[in-house]
Amino acid sequence: MDIVRRNNVKVMGAGQKAMVFAHGFGCDQNMWRFVWPAFAEGYRIVLFDHVGCGGSDLTTYDAAKYASLDGYAQDVIDICHALDITQGVFVGHSVSAMIGALAARRAPDLFDELVLIGPSPRYIDDADYTGGFTEAQIHELLDFLDTNHMGWSQAMAPVIMGNPERPELGEELTNSFCMTDPEIAKKFARVTFLSDNRADLPAVTARCLVLQCSEDVIAPQAVGEYVHNQLPNSEFVLLDATGHCPNLSAPEETVAAMKTFLQGTPT
16 A cells, blocks of 8 residues: 555645644644645645545554554654655644654654644543543543544534634534544544553653643643653743644644744754
8 A cells, every 4th residue: 555645645845854744633634734834935744644534545444553553653654764754843733742752762763853732641640640531531531432423523622622712613623523434533532542652752852842732621731741841852832822723723823833943953
C-alpha cells in the first residue's frame, strides 16, 4: 500500500524544512486549514489523515497495529521516511501530540521541534497525577460512545470545543465526529483515553512547545504543565483561547505562539 494514498498525504509550501501537521481524535487534516497557510512560504507543509479518519484508506485499518498509539506513531515515521523528512517540525493536536512524541522518541532524527497543542500523556487521574478524569468517568464516556456514536458526537463535541458563544465551531466538530467510521472511532477512543505515555516524555530530546488552552476540559492546565515539566527541553505557553481546539477557535493566537517559538530556527 502506498503510504501517501493510505494516509491521504498532501504536500505543499515553498520551504525546504518540513512541517508535519497531525490532527486529533475524530478529526482530519482539514482542521489545520487556518494554521498551515501561515507557514507555507517558509516550510514544506505536510498534511495527512490517520488511518480510519478523513480521506485515509479505511481498508488499511488494522485493529492489532492500532491497538496502541505506537501504531499511529509508526505511520508518522513511515510518512516522514517516504518523503525524506529529517530535522523537521511536528505539529500535533490532542492525542497526536503524544503520537508525535512517540515518533520523535523512536526516530529522533525526524524532528528538531515539536509543537504540542493540548497534549495529555494520561487522561485518568493517578495517585500523584491529575489527568482531569476519574477512571469511572473515562469508562462511562467510552461506554456512551460504544452504544451511541451519533449521540456521543452530538453531546461531546460542543463540550470539547468550548466557546459556546460560537456554536458553529461545535457544529463543525460534531460533523467531523459523525463522519468518522463508528467502529474505528470506538477503538481509537479507547486507545486515546486509556493510554499512559508519561514515561515516554523524558526521552524526547527535540525542542518542544507545549500550547495549553485556558479552560480545557479534555487537557486541563495541570496536564500541560506536567508535560512541560517532564520534557527535557520545552517551553510552555498558556493561551487566552478556551476549549480544546485552538487551531479552529483561535488560529491567529496559535500561529503567533508557534512563530515565536520557531523564530531563529533555520527553514
